[in-house]
Amino acid sequence: MQLFVEAIGFGIASGAVIALGAVGFSVQFGMSNILNITYGSLMTLGAYVGLFLIDRSVSPWVALAVAGAVVGAISVVFHRVLLAPLVRRGTRAFALVIVTVSAGVILQYVIVAFAGPDAKSYGELSGQTFRLLGFVLTASQVTIIVIAVVLMLALHLLLTQTHLGRAMRATASNRILAQSCGINTDFVSDLAWLLSGALCGAAGVALAITTVSFDFSLGPVFLIPMIAAAVLGGIGQPYGAMLGGLVVGVATELTAAYSNPEYSQVAAFAILIAMLLIRPRGLFGAAWATRRLMA
């Protein structure tokens, strides 16, 4: 029983990191209808921006915020300069995916060119270990969980309680109709890429803190579980992606605790497939998002 409770706690901790990235990915896809595989390499970039700052004695949490801002800005530029023109020319969805895969690979090589291929580390940042109600969590894990929850709630409030959020949802739902209603869809789109990119950069730093050691392949390795979490929760739904992340994290840790750890990720993906068979739009997904995903 002790191991069970501990594994749940470990799962929540790693799930929070996955959720952080998954929320950003979910919002980005929901808004733009582009399956952006570059997201993984941008996450890696966030981790390296964090490394640059932490090596200069900047607090890891400040580094997380700065990395978020940097990657957010780069995401906007990436969308404006590369993806938006392709979309305007009527490039098909599959071709766009290939473009993002290619851009991701190029970005990885750029990172290696500047930072080298060897493993990097922020050092031991886990801090004090807390034991409460059978859970064993470190200070950094608790902080990441809090950051993930706060950002998810903030994003949820932004999307549901503000004019801007309503404009974002309107743009996501029907861009032409939103334009005819006077919404500046380009601005809204930029904002969505800024926010999702910021979450991507922050997730990169959070991942690097959690894994302790990382290299240029960090983001792409974790992109698949993040996409799984986003799909599981329902594309375009921040709280869905959050819950999806937790399901992936907890399923992974429980499998590691009670069976062969080699197959820990298999359990998470089996849950994903089962969920999609039962509920194709995910836990909280809207029908429009599901149609886009299937398109």
Add this chain to the structure above:
Amino acid sequence: MRNVTNRLALPVALAAVLALVACGGGGGTSSGPPTQTGDLALGVIAPFTGPAAEFGTLLTAPCLAATDLINSDGGVMGHKVNCTSIDDTGDAADAVPNVTKAIATTTNLDWAIGLESNTAATTVPIVNGAKIPFFTTNGLTAFTKNNYAYYYRMTPGDDANGAAFAVWAVQQGYKKIAIVFQNNIGSEGNLPGLQAAMPKLGGSIALNLTIPADAASYSSDVERVIQASPDVLIWSADPQTTATFMANYKQLNNGNLPPMVTATDSLTPDFFNAVTKTVGADYVTNKIWLVGSYFDQTTAAFNTYKAALLADSKTHDIAPVLSTVGPPAGAYDGINIMALAMIEAKTTIGSYYNQYILDVVKPKSGATVVSNFADGAAALKAGKQIQYVGVLGQPTFDKYHNSAGEFDANKFNADGSATEVGKISGAQVIQLLG
């Protein structure tokens, strides 16, 4: 008349083909076997991209050391030798097109090193099929018995390494072990040897875990290890996985970490730096033993090898650590052996000089014992028989072209270099496996 012409055509064509073969199509002389013209390409078949890219660097180093010495001695029969990187990506499937293409398009590629554990299953048959002699650094037990004529291995199989881990752990007084191996073919290859040896040594296996690489957390796995309360961790994983796992261990076990026995494969700057940064230099230098193939580091052969590594600007920085690691040293010896076999065979073509490789190292009375290429080439030029005894000592190839040698245990120094702290008898290891 037409029949006569037809009858004459076949012998004439055969004679023409034979004449071409005798000339070697590449500038050979009619008095010896065919050979090649121009520089020779020495294939370094290893990952140069991807997560295992460090192997490419580690295997290029002995190639540079050996070819620097060979070229400064005038090359192999006057041919300059160049190290040619062939990226097998560390992925067995991706390696196939890369290696096949390199063999088809690289001029004078008739020898190779590398073909490490991640890709050996697919690369060994390809290179062997191309009749290219090669010295592999893989440790797969699948090659302990094989039928590849062009295959040579001077590093012990992983099963032997696993048994050596067990011997060292028990020698240190640790009888209850926990095995944690990453799920790759190289790491898991150690398992059969460990499982065979531990009961015979009076020890027990408290836990046996196989973990995936690059997980966000290994906390649940770590908790299982802590609950099994082993005396020692028998470990094999890449630097990042090790760093993440040990950081989780430290967090969950009140800062305490168990001693670790791992392979000398981990004797790399990447492993040292990654683990030191996460759990501290004190643990890395005092509680980690690295067990692997042993070789005497006071011999003339070793000094020549290390000096060559230090002399090349591309390998200078890693020379102190790299020179102490078995597989690269085996690759260096392999290059010298193949180069001397070429001279003995009077050809650089693999299908011809391959049969001379065992002769170069075979102990024989009256032979001149040589420990480097220059001495060997000079002795052969003087018409003497030679016996190459290299960095790894006297090679003793079995009928499968495997030469395992002895084992030792090392510890990291504070600068990332290593110091030998004990020896393990190769005979004992083989006996435990039996």
